[in-house]
Amino acid sequence: MYPKDLKYDREHEWVRAEGDVATIGISFFAQDQLGEVVYVDLPSAGDSVTAGVSFGEVESVKSVSELFSPVTGEIVEVNDALSDSPETVNEDCYGEGWMIKVRLSDTSQVDGLMDADGYQEFLAEEA
Amino acid sequence: MDGSVRKTPLYDEHVALGARMVDFAGWQMPVQYTGIIEEHNAVRSGVGIFDVSHMGEFRFFGAEAETGLQRIITNDLAKLSHVGDALYTAMCDEDGGIIDDLIVYRSGDLEFLVVANAANRETDWDWITAHLPESVEAVDESDRTALIAVQGPGALAVVGELAEASWSPPDRFELNEVDLGTVGALAARTGYTGEDGIEVFCHASNAVALWRLLLSFPEVVPCGLGSRDTLRLEMGYPLYGSDMDRGVDPISAALGWVVPSTKSGFIGAEAIGRIRDGGPATRLVGLTVAEGVPRHGYGVLHEGVMVGKVASGTFSPTLGHGIATAYVPSALAGEGTPLEIEIRRKVVPAVVTRPPFVKNTSLSAIRS
16 A cells, blocks of 8 residues: 555655656545545646645545645646546556656655655554 | 433444444544445435434324424424324524424324434424423433435335335335334435435334345445435535524525415514515525535635635535535525635635536436
């Protein structure tokens, strides 16, 4: 449920860093807590995001959650398919359910995030 | 109410099924088992079952029970011409404020069964018993009664298969006795989903057996309060505490149909009559939005000016967009009136829509 090759933050986003581009989505725990996702509100390519600052919203029948960026940089791609198929976030949160790709201002910022083991420990403490 | 958490006789069943439990009016209730939309769709297209044992059941016996209750409720008990007949009604205070909405059954010759909202059980009991003649015997059967709602186009077939061969389903808004397996029960053709179905009352000690019997059918899906809310809002059925409370009267709450203009002499009659004659200042209306999910408390605007707040709001799984109810000034209550809803940072267009939002259900089929 928590792939080893990803990094995670305390707001339940995941990050897949490849070179200076980071793909961002929400974790299995986050999508499970929300329930069936009905809307994903994302910014546009070219917008900048800042670590710890909201960049969008994800909404289910029962609740709405803000999306917080785990990193700082410029958005190079947005998963537009989610506007028509928001349920993809539940079905494949680490694959087709990704949300944005960000060109990192500094690749070392990913090092400060939790690895899969650290995130699972964090979840256990939260519960 | 004390602060302790209440559980229905089916609590352990819900936990064993993996339900996500939430507090509802002091009760631990399942909000969902697998997913709200999945459960919602099961009821619209198949069969779903809901544990609604948290609701209140009161029974009133005696020669003066009918005249006594007639003074307490807004709808006309005389409509219940036969044993087994039921009606939906409001119960108001002297100012016309809604204390609760109820279903009243003529359960015997000199006997009535009243079903009340869980959150209002104590309030309703105190109010009703304080206003009934002393000769009426009143029994609070809530704790010993379980209530399972079997809802959906396939609901009658499932109940029919469990019932004795001689049983036939009651007509809409009627009640009869039924044996489901070894469980003696009352079957009411009522519900809160807009689908055809049966609400089954049984003794609390039989609830688990009945629940498991129903779930032995592969097509029967356990459903939580989450889908109960989306289903009822698609039909525009009001929810006490969101769409109405002591601060509003039935006319403003679009419940004028449960206050027959021919009836007088009930508590609140004068106040409600004045509001009906003068026209209410605000009305509960339905709203449709194309974008985003309206939720309780969000602002409703007209040409940028705040005119009300969302009472109930959700994403409609059947329609695929947001729906809501809100109190708005009567001048803006006409169908098709363009309004706006403030959904957090965005102001989105909303249109006044006459409920039900979803029209072609199995219930509309039996009504026509």
